[in-house]
Amino acid sequence: MNDQIPVRPELCRRACNELGLSVPKIDHNKLLIFCKQLLAGGGIPQPDADLVAELLVKAELRGYAGHGVTRVLQYLAFIENKIYDLSAMPQVEREGKVTAVIDAKHYIGQIAAHMAMTLAIKKAKEHGVGIVTLRRAGHTGRLADYMEMATEQGLIGMGAVSVGSATTTLYGGMKPITGTNPMAFGIPTRNGAPIILDFATASMSMGEIQKRVAKKDPIPDGVILDGDGNPTNDFKAFRGPPRGVFLPFGGYKGSGLALVTEILGGLLSGNGPGKNWWDKGGHGVNGVFLQAFAVEEFQALNSFYDKVDELIAFIKSTKCAPGFSEILLPGESGRRREATQRKNGVEIDEDTWSELTELAAELRVKEVPAAL
Template sequence: MESATKTVTIAAAKQFVSRCITAAGALPAHSDQMAETLIMADHRGHYSHGMNRLEMYVNDLKQSIADGHIKPAILKESAATAHVDGRNGLGPVVGKFCMDLAIKKAKESGVGWVVAKGSNHYGIAGYYALQASSQGLVGFSFTNSSRIVRVNRSSFYGLGTNPIACAAPGVDGDTFVLDMATSAVSFGKAEVNARKGIPIPDGWGADKEGKVTNDPQAVLDGGGMLPLGGSEETSGYKGYGLAMMVEVLCGILGGSNYSMNIRKWGTTGETADLGQCFIAVNPAMFGDGFEDRMQDLMDSHRNLAPADPEKPVLVAGDPARIHMKKCEELGGIPYPARVIEYMNGVGKSLEVPPM
């Protein structure tokens, strides 16, 4: 049974995260970017990648595994492309730098394609895709990550959850936002369930021997996630293939670590050196009426008769909008009380006041 919840205002949540990251050793501007990224995740309902990730970033900074002071550097550049060295900076700082650059190039050349090496965990991939869509562009974002997903036909965990994000603007701020892991779910969802003390559903994860389990702690204690689709018999090879595609766009193209070369999840003995890819596309360079046609695409699906009258048809991004509306009604973001207690413990170790 889930614990009680506590509602925290967005401003208070951001302030808490920023203070913790600054106390761990980052510049205030970098801490603010981290807070913006993490709390957007929680606001949109992606709790696995919001404040749940705070301790990981704090540990990387305190142990000097990530640098909270550097500015990314452009290594190579053309009118439409750039290769960036994140210089081991905080992932959200590297990510925003790269997508800002991709947006600039897309506005000038129609397409901006930026790939980074030397980065770190950057939060939800959708944050960067939304950067582009908020300016009338179509945005894509991808990242590789620590190996925590079982490879089909093996008990070995050889790939990351390697997310894919795409955001495309419709009319009046309505946006298609696909933000998904190439694993069945993100690893963070197992962490959240473990903190809540509830089991995980069938098909999410496996134990250290590769056996499917409902115990989130077994996933955390040497196990990992299943690829999107689960086993080979239920199309897990598709998630496996998509994860490899992300490695092509990020690790291989970026010249960073990839797959089994990336440090093991939860370890801080070496730098992550993640590869990330950011793409912005100007729809004005293609067919006319993009936003109206995009709106029609979304609405035509939303208006389909639901199989269950209690569950209307949604498109990607709608669950986040529903959650954001709930937050507005509550006056803040609802967090499980156990999560707030845990995060305040992280803050206490940094002499940061509780939420």
Template sequence: MKPGSVNENFSKASAAKHAQRWWLIGWPRRLLLLRFVAFGLSRNMSSTCLKLVEVEESRRFMIDCFKAVNVPEEHAKAQADLLVAADHRGHFSHGMNRLEMYINDLAINSTDGAITPVVLKETPATAWVDGRNGLGAVVGNFCMDLAIKKAKNVGVGWVCAKGSNHYGMAGWYALRAMESGLVGMSMTNTSPLMAPTGAKEAALGTNPLSLGANACGKDHFLLDMATTAVAVGKIEIQNRKGASLPDGWAQDPEGKVTNDAKLAFETGCLCPLGGTELTSGYKGYGLGAMVDILTGVMSGANYSTHVRKWTHTGANTAANLGQVFIAVDPNCFAPQFQERMTDFNSILRNTKPTDPKKPVLLAGDKEEKNMKDVDQTGGIEYLENQLKTCAALAERLKIQPLRFK
């Protein structure tokens, strides 16, 4: 807008007119309006206000919660380690945000927190495991450790599990393989939340997959992604904040894309990765189906709409999720894998960015930065609404409340 232009003069005149109207309404009405605005701001801030919680305190609280519903300490620690790691890495949809749902399932015995998995069938390179309705982290750690053992012996380990539960952040299991110098992959099916392209009801889960590979030093590549546009937990986080959704995340009951986080969360119908058919959402739909075939169909677990719905109040039936854990020894193939990975990572990171202030990132870079930020600030930042849920849990389970700074 140029100084002295018609638009500028109009804006000045308009501003003066509005100021005059504001002044003429009188002090009583002005005070009432100010209070109304302040109330609206305070409500918005209450849902987005952040509190700092030390990592070990977050872990302590989760362990106490699990132990309060009769989970053995070893299993409680395994599940808590997974959830804390998700928050530490910035995957808030899969950390403390999921705690209440785990507790509710355990409290009504739709998940067995004490059980350990068993191997039903195996070869030197493969295994079929029954999770026996145990905690997702317990089943997942067992299966990936078995895959790692097989990969070290014959070069590859492929383990399928049935009878599992929500196993948290998929990348956790890839990281487990990476710690042993292997390439790791993991996938799981979930409760139906994705609408197939052209449908207005969910028939597939978010069905995440992960792949992790080490480069030289501490550098690595770690992909962890849902095959929906987003994980349902991100819809829940937006709902907690009272914020709207970007286009292409979720559908309303009529199958139309919605920006209403509350409606989307209640409807439980996410768009596939890619969004609508116009933006190639059918590719995400195809990926989600692929994961369900490799996890649910192949393992003998539930799949598609046979998987129960998972809610905050718990479910009265077992989830019987299917999962896959793969470990590969790169030394069985071309030499200098880590050096080649370092070069590969460098090429991608050094591609010319569209915004010079925002360098190109690799899968896992954001998580590494988030971990450093958490370590520097001295804790994980949780939404106030999340902390209210934790306070209610502490009161209900008769445990020490979560302490925050």
């Protein structure tokens, strides 16, 4: 995860819709090939470029544009500016029967995190549980991706990230202490549609705030403070100077979770407090905690699936509140968006698509997908 570049999901899409303009829709297979070519053209080894592209396009398909193909531009800029080091590969520096510590050495975060969860899964299959921490990693993307790696193997996954920045205060504070630090959980199900919960511990993302500013909608109470520590709904007061901070979601509860993610992802991994990295250069260096464990250590997997199926059936049969047609499970809406966009094409905002096509020209990538 990473705080330093505000994400822009839906901003240009909304502007196009309001003006009656079309939003570019790209075939997802062609978009994937295109992103692989761009990343490889920017210097990333092809196997790693392929994996990163798959995760970025998956995020786009699921509707999480802030973790989607716009990150191609960011990652290649990080390579050009020596923030990412492609000369050194992530390495296991300490290992026990069920634990390991990986030093990513400032390599691409998704590659390092994929390596970490792969190792955690291996240990969980052999010993019932695997816990791997990761330090000095680039932007690791959506924690949900690594939770799904575990659930695909019938394992339960857990994760936390210290994003290596200082943009969020804790309950009762007014100065930046942590980043937007996410945590995640993955629960396998019999039908292959896992329950995936992935959320930031800050009250609202920068992308959501920017969407509200673009629509001239007010920022809700309890989301941000100005640079003097006063509650504000004014984005300009938040931006400063002096710079304001995000509040954690849920008051002291979210604050506690933010602190736990900072300790597990940052301190336990050896990455250190996010503020230390933020003060050095203003770009996030991720510290990550990943865990996978086997249901069979507690009961037979099919018995567990029976219980989960029963709970889901009960949830789906429950009467909804006015204005709601159903209760969605964590991860369900994203999978539905993915199915729609696989069929109809992936919507990409105008600015991002323009920048990607310009990058393609610079890198001499000739096969730019045409909009549907």
